[in-house]
Amino acid sequence: MDYHYPLNELWSKQEIIDVVNFFTVIEKYYEQSAEDHEIMKAYKRFKEIVPSKSEEKTYFKEFEIASGFKVYPVIKKAKDE
16 A cells, blocks of 8 residues: 545544544455445444545545545445345
C-alpha cells in the first residue's frame, strides 16, 4: 500500500481509526476475502461518521483513485447477500 486513505482532519482519533478500518476491509475483500457481516459492520460505522451521501461518494472516489479499488460494488454485494 503506497497511498493514503481519504480522511478528514476534523474527525476524532477513534473516527479516523474506524474509517481506516472500513477502507482496510474493502482492501481485504479485493486482496483476500472479507465476510459480508464484516463489510456491513465496518460500513455501518463509516456511515455514522460520514452520514452524507455526497461526502460518502467523495471519499469513495478518492479511495478508488488512490487504490484502484471500487467501494460501492462491495457494499452492494454485501447488502444483497
